[in-house]
Amino acid sequence: MISLIIRKVLNDYVAFIDDFRNQFSPNMDEFEQRSNRNRSGHIGGFNYQFHGAGCRLEKDAIVCEFDFMPTNEYPIKFSTWEMREFILTSKAYGIDKLEESELHELLHPLVEDGTLVKLVLGGVVWEIYQV
Template structure:
């Protein structure tokens, strides 16, 4: 089932994050400065908390975690666990159980078709997806 909706999930995930970024600070340079000062808070009904190189967003029970470091041309980074959490907490998808191997396989197909890119540092390919 996840195969059928993963592109919608990915679009929703990116839109969720981009909406927060725009409300928090539309300028990426200012976003980075502001995020180092305002580590947690609320914007309307959206709760945010920055941690290390990442951020946790929560709105209406939906949990959306993402990373934004190391800085490169891809502004959103996530691991399998973060995407799984987003899917399982979003009641709109109607998915109550999702095995990590199944999600890994689906994300791998998105890497193969160029929708997602894995993070490479030095010669190490990390299980971190970028978009």
């Protein structure tokens, strides 16, 4: 079932982050500065906690973890674990069990078609997705 809706899940994931980001600060430079000063708090129904390059969002029992690294044109980065948490806590998908390896296989076609890009640092391709 999830294979049929993986694009919707990705769009929902990005929209969730964008909703928070626009409430926190719609300007990317300001967002980065504010996230360094305001490491945790509440805004617009979101509970947030920045930790290193990562951020944990919670709203309506949905957990959304992502990494914010504006090292290139893809500021949102995530691992299969982070995406898996979003899927399993989002009741909209009706999924209560999902292996990271299964999610990795589902995300692979999105990398192949250019929807997602894997992170490359120092010539190493990481199992981190960027959007």
